[in-house]
Structure formats: C-alpha cells, structure tokens
Amino acid sequence: MSNSKQAINPEKGYVALLGWSLNAVEAADTFDRRYVVVAPEWAEDYCKEHDIPYVAWNFERLNDRSMEIAETLKDMGVDVSIPLFEETVEWAGAINSVLMDKPRLFGQAMLLRDKALMKRRAQLGGIRVGIFEEAHDRDDVIRFLKRVNQTLLKLEGDPDDPIHLKAFDKAGCLGHRVIRTPDEVDTIPDEEFPVLMESHLDGWEFAVEAWIHNGKIAFLNISEYVTLGYSVFVPATPDLEKYREQIREQIELLIKTFDIEFGFVHPEYFVTSDGTMYFGEVAYRPPGFKVFELLERSYGFNAYQGLILAFDPKTTDEEIKAFFPKEVVDAKNYAGCFGVYPRRRVVSRLEIPTETEDHSYFESHELTPPLEETVTKRTAFGTHWGLVYFQGDDAYTMRDLLKQQEELDFYV
Amino acid sequence: MGHVPAMVDPVSDERLKLRCKRLDAALDELTRASRVAHLSKVPRVLDAARQVLGEPGGPLALRRRIVSLTEAGIFRGSDWDYPENLVPTLARQALTSRDPATVVIEVLSLLRLLSVVEDDYPGANVGVEQSREHLVRVLALNLSILYGIQGEAVREQGEKLAAVSRGSLQFILEQLGFDQVVDALIAEIWRILEQRPIQVAPVREMITQIARCLQDPEQDLGASGRGAERLVSSLYGPTRACGEDPGLATYAERLRAMDAVGLQGEVMGLARSMHDTGLVSPYHAVAISHLLESDDRAILLPDILGLSSTGRDCLLCYQSLVQTLIREAIYPDTCQSIYGLALLLERGILYQPPVAPGLWRQLKVRLAPQARERLRLTFGEALPPETHLVAGVLSVLGQPLGIGQGNNPTCQSARALSMWAYNDPDYLLQMVIWAARDDEIVMHFEGEGISSRGETELVRPLLGFDLDPVSLVVVPHLDRIYSQMMARCVGRAEDPHCWVNPEFHGWWTGRGFQINVDVATGKLANLEDFLRHFFASYHPYYNGVQPLIHPQPAGIAVTDSAARFIGWHAITILRVALDQHDDMRVYFYNPNNDGGQDWGDGTVVSTGGCGERYGESSLSFAEFASRLYIFHFDPLEPGEPEAVDGPMIDDCAARVRRTWAVDRLPAPLSEPSERSVG
Known part of the structure; x- marks a missing residue:
C-alpha cells in the first residue's frame, strides 16, 4: 500500500469533488491535481483519519447560504467543482458560476437537473424525443395513458402500450415506474407527484458516457444494457457499436443544444429498428451503475481522473490526448456488472451461486450478508443489493452470462 | 511445510487455479x-x-499466500x-x-x-509456542466442526460456508498432528469440570x-491422550460390569x-467416578433404580x-423423601441429577424445616402449559416435564454455583437463582412453584407488588434454550420483574441497582451502596x-x-485479555479468605458459564488451585477490587476505612485507570447499566 500522495503539478487546477465517493477520492488522491472533498459531516471522521482534504457541507436544497460554500472554495483557490451525484449537479452549477464567473453555468445545471425542462430544451435543439408531459395527480396520468394509446391508434380492448413515470430530479431508476393500465395508477403514492410521464419507446435502450473538453468529445463510451436496472457492460457488442458514428453526431448535437463547454455527460437513448435515435435523458455526473469502474477494468484508464481532466480549466489538449485511449480498439476485454435483487421473500444468508463462481468471467462482487430476513417488496425499480462484476474476451458470452444471472439466487 | 496435497482430479x-487467479488479482489490488x-x-x-x-x-494455497495477505494489510483495522x-x-x-467474511478472516x-x-513468521507479533497453543485450543474446542457433527449450525450457515470452516480446520489439524490436539481437549474438559457446571x-x-477418536483404528494417539480413558469411562463405563459399554x-x-459383594463393588465404583469428575453415567441411574427395589x-x-x-445422616432422616425423589426424577436421561441429589444431602439443607415439605410439594405439582411447553421444547417428550423439573431442582439445590446463564443476557436472574439455592433454598422452591404452577x-418493590405478567418494554426473549430446567422455567419471570424494577428507578439520581438489588435478591443484600462511576456522565x-x-x-x-456472612451481589466491569472494557456484569461475592499462600482472595460466583477468564493486565480469574470450592471463581483482593464498580454493604458495619493503607488503594486505583476506565477519565460515556452484558 502506498501512503504517499502523488506529486502535485502546480501548473494544474485545484478541483473540489462534490459528494462522497471513495473511488473518486482515491482517483483524485493518486492524481496530479490538488483536490478537496466537499461532503456532509458524516464523512469527516474518515477524511480526518485518512488525511483527506475535506470541507463539510450538507447538500440540501439551494438556499440563501449557497453562496457561502462557493465563497469558501473561491477563497481556497479552487478552480472548479465536480458533481459526483445527481443531487450535487445544481450545486456544481451554482459554485462554478461563481468560481469561473460564468453565470450561465447555473442555468445550464438547472436545465440538466429537471427532466421536463431538459426534454423541452432537447426538443428545441432538434433532438428527437418521445411524447412526454408532467403529471400533478393521478387523473393526469390516466389522461396521458389514454391519449398516448389513442395516438397509437389502439382500439378499445387492445392491450395498451405502457407509459413511464419518473421523478423530475432523481438519478436513473430511482422512482421509475411503468404503468400499463388505469388500475395501476392507484398504486402511485401521493408523495411521488409531480412526475414526468413518457410514452414507451419500443427500441433498444443504451447509455453513453462522454468526456468533454473545449466543447469537443474527448472520449465516448457506449454502455450496453442487457436488462435495464440489472446489468450493463462495456464496450458494447458490435451490433450496437455499428451506430457509433450516428451516436457521436447525437452527442455533438447535445453538446451544442445544452451549450456544454467542459465536463461530462451521461445521456440515455433509444435506437429503433430503423436506426432512429430517440433521446431519453441526460445527466451531468458519473453514472450510478458503476460504468466508471467497468471502464477501468476494460481499458485500464481511471475514469474519475478523466473526469478531473475534463473539468479542470487548466487541462491542455495534449493532456487529454495522452490520457484517453482509443475507443473500442484499445479495450483489453469486456467488463460488465449485474445488480442483484433477492428473488425470495425470506432470505437468511448470502451465497454466490456455483454457476456464477465457476464461470471464468466472474471477477468479484460487492454483496453483503442480509441484515433482515424479510425482503421488502419492490415498488418501482428500487435499488439493487449490490453488484457482481464480470470480465472476459467475448461480448456475446458476456451479454448472455449477465442475462443468465437474473435466474439465479444470490440470497437464500 | 511438508504438506503434499493428495491427487486431485x-x-x-x-x-482451484481459477479461484487462485481471482485471489491474486484481488490481493494485487489491495x-x-x-x-x-x-x-x-x-x-x-x-x-x-x-x-x-x-x-x-484451497487451505494450502491460502497458507502459501498468508504472509503476502498479512503484509498487504488484510487484518488492518479489525480485532484480528x-x-x-x-x-x-x-x-x-x-x-x-x-x-462469509467473518468466517474467512478467522481462518486467515x-x-x-x-x-x-511452521516458519517462525515474525510478522504476527506472537511467539511460536503461543501460536501453537492457540491453534490447538481452537481445534480442541471445535471438534464438532472438524467432524461435521453440528446439524443445526450447518443448516444456519449453509453447507458451502460450513465446508470452508471444516476444510480449513482439517488442514490445520493435519499440519499440527492430531495427538497434540487431544491433550489440549482433555485439559479443557478438566478445566470446565473443575467448575462443576449443572449443564x-x-x-x-x-x-x-474423544471416544470416537479412541475407537478409530487409524488414529494413533501415541503417548498423548492420557486421561482420556478416565473421562470416557465416566460416561460410558465407569465400573467393571459396564466397562465395555454393554448397553x-x-x-x-x-x-x-x-x-452382594459384587453389587457393593459396583456401587462404590459408580460413586467414585461421579465424585471424581462431576459427571454421571446413565449406568449410574440404572444401578440406583435397581437398588431401590433391592432389600x-x-x-x-x-x-x-x-x-x-x-x-x-441426612439421608437416614429423610429416607422416604429421598427414595421418592429418586423414583420420580432419576432416569438415564436425567442421570446428572444424581450428583445434585448427593450434594443436596451433603449440604444438610433438608434440616431446614421448610425444605423437605417444599420438595414434597414439588413432587406433586402440576405444571402450567407455558412451563410444560418450555421444558418439552428443550428436553423432548420421552419423560414428563414434571420429571425434568424435579431433577432440575435437585441439581440446583445440590450445586447452587453450577447454574449458568447459557447464551442469554440474563446474568441478574441466574445470579438470583444461584443466591437463593445457596442461601435461601425454601424461597427458591417457592419461586419454582409460582413460575411452574401459576405461570x-x-x-415486591418498595411496597408495591410487581407481577411477572406486568407490562414491560424490556422483555427479551430467551435466546438459547441451553439452560437447566429450573432456569428455563423461572428466568423469564425473573427477567420481566427485574426489568420493571429497573424501570421504576428511571430518573433517580443514583444507579438503579442501589434500590433494585436488595429488593430483588433478598433482605440480606446490604442497603449501603457504593459505585465508582458517575451515572449521568459515565465517568469514573x-x-x-x-x-x-x-x-x-x-x-x-x-x-x-x-x-x-451473606452472599452479596456486586457489579464488575468485565475486560478482555487486552484489559479493554467489554461491559458490566453481575456476580456474587461469596467469601473472602486467605489461600494456601496466605494471600487474601475474594471468592465469587460468575453466572457466565465459564468463570475462568483472562481479564488482562495480569488479572486471570482462577477456578481451581487457589482454595476455590467447586463453582467458585477467585482473584486476589486487589485484583478483584480493580474490576469492581458496584458493591453493597451494611451501613451499620462500615469497618475502618481510615485504617486502609494508602499504597494499596493507589495500586488498585492505578489498575482501574489503566484498564476498564481508561476512556472514562476525561470524556463522558454511556450510562452504566449491568444489563449491557448480563
């Protein structure tokens, strides 16, 4: 174990990480930029114990005191702040608008934080999106469900196409529900409103991670979902990679539409059978499903350090060029992960299935023993209990293997 | 290392190779x-x-990597x-x-x-002998894992994980040699038997x-295993007529x-074996039943x-009672109570007027369904629950210090039962009747009646049923009453034990009370x-x-072998007397099943060899005082505090400050309560 920090390059920027992520901290700690962690008080003990530069801050809603943290970081000489979680995106916008004296960064962040606003802006920019609307109560949902299906020329009695409900400002699958019939509308609790409603797109959903420097794409990864909410791997299969050029054009359009100069975007798209791309949503922070960790396993570069490079205003083009590998061809192998949900109602212990353990692609897992025996019934998509990592040479074996995990019990 | 793995398919x-590759990658990352x-x-x-x-x-593969793992810091930040x-x-x-992580870190x-x-690895901070001793004791204490005779435990843990524990222990056993382990096991058994537990x-x-190993022709024990025969025979063949375990x-x-001569020999042999080990053979029960029918x-x-x-003498005075007790309570399944009966008679407590009639009532009592169910769950249905309870009463009255709390956090209740059996046997009989018959x-607490059926928030279900029949029936009631008494003292300025201990245990508990921890701050x-x-x-x-004169409840700050504070614990002070070296010792009862514990800072609790009677623990007076945090005394007999030597007090105080109170000097901590360890 190395205890010494990497030598700091004084020519380079000083970055603030907003939110606590151990992997991000470790990346920063072993990189050549000065850094500081801005996180809630519960992180303080760990930071002190491990000699990690730290400023305490509770990321609740933006309020009158928001300027305080921006001023603090400015006084410290910080050049830029980097959001690590959805909840810190607007804070990064607000802070960076002060640090860099660019007020529009705050407006941009608000746009990237609200799914309804985001879709409108995308539509204005000429990006293709599905039908969407905001709902304030259950009646709105029923109306939307009916209208979407009328648009699809369904007859009375035909099975309806589902619609999707998402919270405005939550990451990924949190609060994501699928509604198929008006009956199901009653299951939505009051506190989930207002929500964004979207028509269902019968396409292939995938995600993109793009690092942006000086308004240009520095590295573009396509993440292939095997089953949404369960599993993802990188790089994608050749079947999906064949759309790379089209996808690159879409990302360039996104960068232009949202006026993004630097940093990192994580959008989701659908591609339909005729090759049309539909924009789903975009986040201005690392993906929740650990794609950064997968990229390191596959390509060998540290995606968090890439994030620091992409945000630091003092990064040069040469640095960017030297840091990022060439997409797909430089990948050593395929890396994927699977999110485990307990399949039984009552579980007593963690036991990795023999099928999984015996497969040469299996690498490791982050599952912990169950704390309670009764498994809470899943509403919406919920959160998985931990990830299982795989690595191997063949994309299709990876895809099938990840699919296969859905049929196995990790908690018995 | 000299270990060659057997031919593997x-x-x-x-x-194994695939898994080792994964391990090496993970180790590299660490x-x-x-x-x-x-x-x-x-x-x-x-x-x-x-x-x-x-x-x-696998264990061999791990053994080869253990130094790298240790040096990579696999144990860092943990007790290991x-x-x-x-x-x-x-x-x-x-x-x-x-x-799984807990199992693996223990194996590592x-x-x-x-x-x-094997290699005199210096990085572990322990010597070769200490390490060997530790391993041998772990193996000796876990033979049931080694031989896969755990049943329920395996079900709980899962076969795959159980195989990890088993395989690893087997590997270590092969490396060390079986003969070494047997000796340690025998020593461990004698150490426990010396304390004469009921369970x-x-x-x-x-x-x-051990008996299985002795019979296994493949195990060559060589010179080791001395004393094993005596233990095995005490259960399976204590005398000539049953030496080969004939059934x-x-x-x-x-x-x-x-x-007549032969029978006399058998009878003496059985008694000798019983008093030698404190263990009773089922053959003993057969013989005693036979005697009852003989002239x-x-x-x-x-x-x-x-x-x-x-x-x-006692037996002669109460022949009819004793014979009825034997007839009702002694069967091969309850044979251990013969020892209890013998000691009951030796204690002479039948001469206390209420005890014999109390036992007659015990023989006739019909149990409430709740008591019946608890006994049935633990002891099965081969014998009526009443039989088990009478047998249990004999054990408790004969061996008051043999009561243990099992795996339950109920040290106060176990202590009370033991104290009553020791000091007030007819009161104990009364308690058993109330619990068993009336549920x-x-x-009474400060004049107010408190029922074990009363509402209390602090009800803790018994965790384990590894208890003697009397505890099984009475402890749940006592625990509820104790909780309610404690609840009534909430908000008072002094520690609740000040009032609860005398009311709960008996009038003889001193009304004077001393505590060395500030209740509000937890500070010394x-x-x-x-x-x-x-x-x-x-x-x-x-x-x-x-x-x-009377046994007194006291509170102990228990520490581990590194003298770190673990929790508060209830014990009984029984005697203070000189040992054979003319050192003043405190002899006490610890309800915690095994009294022999290393409390760190050189304080090792003795259970034999320093003048202890069966079931007593002891420490030198100063050592004991250094772990004490609560005691009761008679305010009318305060002794001469000013006559106590200053240096002696200073020595004790220093021990306190460098062990359990090390974190209690400047900053406030949690409120002390005997319940936390129990």
Missing part, C-alpha cells in the same frame, strides 16, 4: 490501494479467499490485527458465522498463526468425540445376577451416592473512597476479622 484442480481506499479493497480479497478455501487444496489478544474460545462464533488468522508455528451437555459432546438393558441384567437399599443408597457421614411470580467518580470502603467492608484485616 483435473476439474477441481482447474477450479497491495496497490492507497491509504484512502485500502479498507474498501478488503472485502474482495476475503471473498476470493473464501472461494479458494472451499476447494480441495492484534493476534496476541485473540481468544481461542471466540473462534467458534466466527467459524460458524453466517457472514489461524493460517497466519500456523505460519508462525454438562457440551462436555459430554466433547468426551463423545443399559444388559447392565440391568448383570446387576440382577450379582452377589439392601438402606445400606447401599448412601454408598451409591458416595455420601460422607453428614450426607448419610406468575409476584415480587469517587474511586479512592470507593476502594477504601470496599476494603473496610470486606477485607478481614480492615473489618475486624469478620468473615462475609
């Missing part, structure tokens, strides 16, 4: 991790190690990082855990000690395991065919119980004065050479 060899993320890389290594350990040849402080008795809990810790033994099931299990029916036939019973009963003149006990308070009063009340040199 190619498939499992392939599996080695490279910065200080920031070191801890987060440990789980992956432990899981990879688990996979390796589950394969044939201090091998010099690890306690062999705690290994079992880890090895049977449902948490054992393999690290093995590398000390002997775990000891029986260990002896049974109970055959033995009964042999007894019927025996002449010589009046002559032979005292002999088969091994009674001295005191017990003999309700009512005690009043220490020197506390110690001075303790010496003056209890130490014969300062209290006017007055031996302790």
Whole structure:
C-alpha cells in the first residue's frame, strides 16, 4: 500500500469533488491535481483519519447560504467543482458560476437537473424525443395513458402500450415506474407527484458516457444494457457499436443544444429498428451503475481522473490526448456488472451461486450478508443489493452470462 | 511445510487455479490501494479467499499466500490485527458465522498463526509456542466442526460456508498432528469440570468425540491422550460390569445376577467416578433404580451416592423423601441429577424445616402449559416435564454455583437463582412453584407488588434454550420483574441497582451502596473512597476479622485479555479468605458459564488451585477490587476505612485507570447499566 500522495503539478487546477465517493477520492488522491472533498459531516471522521482534504457541507436544497460554500472554495483557490451525484449537479452549477464567473453555468445545471425542462430544451435543439408531459395527480396520468394509446391508434380492448413515470430530479431508476393500465395508477403514492410521464419507446435502450473538453468529445463510451436496472457492460457488442458514428453526431448535437463547454455527460437513448435515435435523458455526473469502474477494468484508464481532466480549466489538449485511449480498439476485454435483487421473500444468508463462481468471467462482487430476513417488496425499480462484476474476451458470452444471472439466487 | 496435497482430479484442480487467479488479482489490488481506499479493497480479497478455501487444496494455497495477505494489510483495522489478544474460545462464533467474511478472516488468522508455528513468521507479533497453543485450543474446542457433527449450525450457515470452516480446520489439524490436539481437549474438559457446571451437555459432546477418536483404528494417539480413558469411562463405563459399554438393558441384567459383594463393588465404583469428575453415567441411574427395589437399599443408597457421614445422616432422616425423589426424577436421561441429589444431602439443607415439605410439594405439582411447553421444547417428550423439573431442582439445590446463564443476557436472574439455592433454598422452591404452577411470580418493590405478567418494554426473549430446567422455567419471570424494577428507578439520581438489588435478591443484600462511576456522565467518580470502603467492608484485616456472612451481589466491569472494557456484569461475592499462600482472595460466583477468564493486565480469574470450592471463581483482593464498580454493604458495619493503607488503594486505583476506565477519565460515556452484558 502506498501512503504517499502523488506529486502535485502546480501548473494544474485545484478541483473540489462534490459528494462522497471513495473511488473518486482515491482517483483524485493518486492524481496530479490538488483536490478537496466537499461532503456532509458524516464523512469527516474518515477524511480526518485518512488525511483527506475535506470541507463539510450538507447538500440540501439551494438556499440563501449557497453562496457561502462557493465563497469558501473561491477563497481556497479552487478552480472548479465536480458533481459526483445527481443531487450535487445544481450545486456544481451554482459554485462554478461563481468560481469561473460564468453565470450561465447555473442555468445550464438547472436545465440538466429537471427532466421536463431538459426534454423541452432537447426538443428545441432538434433532438428527437418521445411524447412526454408532467403529471400533478393521478387523473393526469390516466389522461396521458389514454391519449398516448389513442395516438397509437389502439382500439378499445387492445392491450395498451405502457407509459413511464419518473421523478423530475432523481438519478436513473430511482422512482421509475411503468404503468400499463388505469388500475395501476392507484398504486402511485401521493408523495411521488409531480412526475414526468413518457410514452414507451419500443427500441433498444443504451447509455453513453462522454468526456468533454473545449466543447469537443474527448472520449465516448457506449454502455450496453442487457436488462435495464440489472446489468450493463462495456464496450458494447458490435451490433450496437455499428451506430457509433450516428451516436457521436447525437452527442455533438447535445453538446451544442445544452451549450456544454467542459465536463461530462451521461445521456440515455433509444435506437429503433430503423436506426432512429430517440433521446431519453441526460445527466451531468458519473453514472450510478458503476460504468466508471467497468471502464477501468476494460481499458485500464481511471475514469474519475478523466473526469478531473475534463473539468479542470487548466487541462491542455495534449493532456487529454495522452490520457484517453482509443475507443473500442484499445479495450483489453469486456467488463460488465449485474445488480442483484433477492428473488425470495425470506432470505437468511448470502451465497454466490456455483454457476456464477465457476464461470471464468466472474471477477468479484460487492454483496453483503442480509441484515433482515424479510425482503421488502419492490415498488418501482428500487435499488439493487449490490453488484457482481464480470470480465472476459467475448461480448456475446458476456451479454448472455449477465442475462443468465437474473435466474439465479444470490440470497437464500 | 511438508504438506503434499493428495491427487486431485483435473476439474477441481482447474477450479482451484481459477479461484487462485481471482485471489491474486484481488490481493494485487489491495497491495496497490492507497491509504484512502485500502479498507474498501478488503472485502474482495476475503471473498476470493473464501472461494479458494472451499476447494480441495484451497487451505494450502491460502497458507502459501498468508504472509503476502498479512503484509498487504488484510487484518488492518479489525480485532484480528492484534493476534496476541485473540481468544481461542471466540473462534467458534466466527467459524460458524453466517457472514462469509467473518468466517474467512478467522481462518486467515489461524493460517497466519500456523505460519508462525511452521516458519517462525515474525510478522504476527506472537511467539511460536503461543501460536501453537492457540491453534490447538481452537481445534480442541471445535471438534464438532472438524467432524461435521453440528446439524443445526450447518443448516444456519449453509453447507458451502460450513465446508470452508471444516476444510480449513482439517488442514490445520493435519499440519499440527492430531495427538497434540487431544491433550489440549482433555485439559479443557478438566478445566470446565473443575467448575462443576449443572449443564454438562457440551462436555459430554466433547468426551463423545474423544471416544470416537479412541475407537478409530487409524488414529494413533501415541503417548498423548492420557486421561482420556478416565473421562470416557465416566460416561460410558465407569465400573467393571459396564466397562465395555454393554448397553443399559444388559447392565440391568448383570446387576440382577450379582452377589452382594459384587453389587457393593459396583456401587462404590459408580460413586467414585461421579465424585471424581462431576459427571454421571446413565449406568449410574440404572444401578440406583435397581437398588431401590433391592432389600439392601438402606445400606447401599448412601454408598451409591458416595455420601460422607453428614450426607448419610441426612439421608437416614429423610429416607422416604429421598427414595421418592429418586423414583420420580432419576432416569438415564436425567442421570446428572444424581450428583445434585448427593450434594443436596451433603449440604444438610433438608434440616431446614421448610425444605423437605417444599420438595414434597414439588413432587406433586402440576405444571402450567407455558412451563410444560418450555421444558418439552428443550428436553423432548420421552419423560414428563414434571420429571425434568424435579431433577432440575435437585441439581440446583445440590450445586447452587453450577447454574449458568447459557447464551442469554440474563446474568441478574441466574445470579438470583444461584443466591437463593445457596442461601435461601425454601424461597427458591417457592419461586419454582409460582413460575411452574401459576405461570406468575409476584415480587415486591418498595411496597408495591410487581407481577411477572406486568407490562414491560424490556422483555427479551430467551435466546438459547441451553439452560437447566429450573432456569428455563423461572428466568423469564425473573427477567420481566427485574426489568420493571429497573424501570421504576428511571430518573433517580443514583444507579438503579442501589434500590433494585436488595429488593430483588433478598433482605440480606446490604442497603449501603457504593459505585465508582458517575451515572449521568459515565465517568469514573469517587474511586479512592470507593476502594477504601470496599476494603473496610470486606477485607478481614480492615473489618475486624469478620468473615462475609451473606452472599452479596456486586457489579464488575468485565475486560478482555487486552484489559479493554467489554461491559458490566453481575456476580456474587461469596467469601473472602486467605489461600494456601496466605494471600487474601475474594471468592465469587460468575453466572457466565465459564468463570475462568483472562481479564488482562495480569488479572486471570482462577477456578481451581487457589482454595476455590467447586463453582467458585477467585482473584486476589486487589485484583478483584480493580474490576469492581458496584458493591453493597451494611451501613451499620462500615469497618475502618481510615485504617486502609494508602499504597494499596493507589495500586488498585492505578489498575482501574489503566484498564476498564481508561476512556472514562476525561470524556463522558454511556450510562452504566449491568444489563449491557448480563
């Protein structure tokens, strides 16, 4: 174990990480930029114990005191702040608008934080999106469900196409529900409103991670979902990679539409059978499903350090060029992960299935023993209990293997 | 290392290689991790190690990597990082855990000690001998894992994980050699038997395991295993007529065919074996039943119980009662109570007027469904629950200090039962009747009746049923009453034990009360004065050479072998007396099943060899005082506090401050309560 920090390059920027992520901290700690962690008080003990530069801050809603943290970081000489979680995106916008004296960064962040606003802006920019609307109560949902299906020329009695409900400002699958019939509308609790409603797109959903420097794409990864909410791997299969050029054009359009100069975007798209791309949503922070960790396993570069490079205003083009590998061809192998949900109602212990353990692609897992025996019934998509990592040479074996995990019990 | 793995089939060899590759990758990541993320890389290594350990040849593969793992910091930040402080008795809990990481880290810790033994690995901070001793004791205490005779535990843990524990222990056993382990096991059994527990099931299990090994022709024990025969025979063949373990029916036939001299020999043999080990053989129950039907019973009963003149006299006075007790309660399944009966007679407590009629009532009592159910769940249905309860009463009255709390956090209730059996046997009989017949006990607190059926928020279900029949029936009631008494003292300025202890345990508990912890802050308070009063009340040199009259409840700050505070615990002070070296010792009762514990800072609780009677624990007076935090005394007999030597007090106070109170000097901590360890 190395205890010494990497030598700091004084020519380079000083970055603030907003939110606590151990992997991000470790990346920063072993990189050549000065850094500081801005996180809630519960992180303080760990930071002190491990000699990690730290400023305490509770990321609740933006309020009158928001300027305080921006001023603090400015006084410290910080050049830029980097959001690590959805909840810190607007804070990064607000802070960076002060640090860099660019007020529009705050407006941009608000746009990237609200799914309804985001879709409108995308539509204005000429990006293709599905039908969407905001709902304030259950009646709105029923109306939307009916209208979407009328648009699809369904007859009375035909099975309806589902619609999707998402919270405005939550990451990924949190609060994501699928509604198929008006009956199901009653299951939505009051506190989930207002929500964004979207028509269902019968396409292939995938995600993109793009690092942006000086308004240009520095590295573009396509993440292939095997089953949404369960599993993802990188790089994608050749079947999906064949759309790379089209996808690159879409990302360039996104960068232009949202006026993004630097940093990192994580959008989701659908591609339909005729090759049309539909924009789903975009986040201005690392993906929740650990794609950064997968990229390191596959390509060998540290995606968090890439994030620091992409945000630091003092990064040069040469640095960017030297840091990022060439997409797909430089990948050593395929890396994927699977999110485990307990399949039984009552579980007593963690036991990795023999099928999984015996497969040469299996690498490791982050599952912990169950704390309670009764498994809470899943509403919406919920959160998985931990990830299982795989690595191997063949994309299709990876895809099938990840699919296969859905049929196995990790908690018995 | 000299260990050559047996021929392995190619498939499992392939599996092992794959898993070793994973382990090496994880280990590499841990080695490279910065200080920031070191801890987060440990789980992956432990899981990879688990996979390796589950394969044939896996423990050897791990043994080869243990130095790299240790040096990469696999133990950092955990208790296992201090091998010099690890306690062999705690290994079992880890090895049977449902948490794979806990199992694996324990196994790795054992393999690290093995590398000390085999290669003199210096990185573990422990010596070769200490390591060997630790490993041997762990193996001895976990033979049931080694031989896969756990049943329920395996079900809980899962076969895959159980195989990890089993395979690893087997590997270590092969490396060390079986003969070494047997000797340690025998020593462990004798150490426990010396304390004469009522619950002997775990000891029986260990002896049974030894018996199996002795019979296994493949085990060459060589010179070791001395003393094993004596233990095995005490259960399976204590005398000539049952030496080859012929079965109970055959033995009964042999007894019927025996002449008077032969029978006399059998009877003496059984008694000798029983008093030698404290264990009773089921053959003993067969013989005692046989005697009851024979014409010589009046002559032979005292002999088969091994009674001295005191017990003999008592038996003669109460022949009919004793014979009825034997008839009702003594069967091969309850044979252990013969020992209780013998000691009951020796104690002479039948001469206390209420005891004999109390026992007659016990013989007739019909149990409430709740008591019946609890006994049935634990002891099965072969005998009526009433039989088990009478047998249990005999044990408790004969061996008051043999009561243990099992795996339950109920030290106060176990202590109260023991104190009553010791000091107030007819009161104990009354308690048993109330609990067993009425399913309700009512005690009084400051004039107010408190029912064991009363509402209390602090009801803790019994965790384990590893209790004697009396505890099983009475403890749940006592625990509820105790909780309610404690609840009524909430908000008072002093520690609740000040009022609860005398009301709960009995009038003889001193109404004077001393505590050296400030209730509000948890900080050490009043220490020197506390110690001075303790010496003056209890130490014969300062209290006017007055031996302790009644047993007194007291509170102990229990520490581990590194002298770190673990929790508060209830004990009974029984006697203060000089040992054979003229050192003043405190003899006390610890309800915690095994009184012999290393409390760190040189304080090791003795259970034999320093003048202890069976079941007593002891420490030198100063050592005891250094762990004491609560005691009661008679305010009318305060002794001479001012006469106590200053240096002696200073020595005790220093021990307190450098052990359990080390964190209690400046900053406030949690409110003390005896309940936290119990």
